[in-house]
Amino acid sequence: MQRFDWNDKYSVGVKSIDEQHKVWIERLNSLSSAIESNQEARLISRTLDFMMDYVEFHFAAEESLMAAKNYPDLARHKGEHQQFRNTLMDLFMLEAEKEDSIGKIADSINNFQISWLKNHIQQTDRQFAEFLNETSAALAGTMPCRS
Ligand SMILES: [Fe+2]
Numbered sequence: 121m122q123r124f125d126w127n128d129k130y131s132v133g134v135k136s137i138d139e140q141h142k143v144w145i146e147r148l149n150s151l152s153s154a155i156e157s158n159q160e161a162r163l164i165s166r167t168l169d170f171m172m173d174y175v176e177f178h179f180a181a182e183e184s185l186m187a188a189k190n191y192p193d194l195a196r197h198k199g200e201h202q203q204f205r206n207t208l209m210d211l212f213m214l215e216a217e218k219e220d221s222i223g224k225i226a227d228s229i230n231n232f233q234i235s236w237l238k239n240h241i242q243q244t245d246r247q248f249a250e251f252l253n254e255t256s257a258a259l260a261g262t263m264p265c266r267s
């Protein structure tokens with residue numbers, strides 16, 4: 121079973137975003153553990169819901185921050201979040217059609233999520249974080265100095 125171990129190379133350089141990614145990863149790893157220990161379907165599906173709740177919370181938080189900061193690449197970034205939801209739903213339907221067990225469904229969702237998240241954090245989220253850091257540095261530069 122794949123797990124996602126956080127390390128500093130996944131930091132985007134904005135604390136609040138890093139903290140949310142860490143919680144997502146924690147919930148993702150709880151799902152891995154639930155699958156690995158052959159938990160009952162009821163429990164796996166609860167762990168899956170628990171994780172998805174956080175994914176939605178995190179996407180909404182990032183998207184409202186992008187909107188508040190007039191981030192020029194908001195539409196594309198939002199599109200990637202939507203693509204993630206679509207792929208997840210497709211995977212779910214595909215596995216459900218095969219009448220696979222909830223453990224098998226959660227397993228493929230888990231694998232997809234780990235590779236998507238590593239990629240999205242290191243590219244798309246990092247671009248937004250760089251924009252945030254640049255704009256706040258620019259704003260700080262225009263602040264009058266008080267002595
Ligand atoms: Fe994102």
Ligand SMILES: [Fe+2]
Nearest residue numbers: 141178182245
């Ligand atoms: Fe993110």
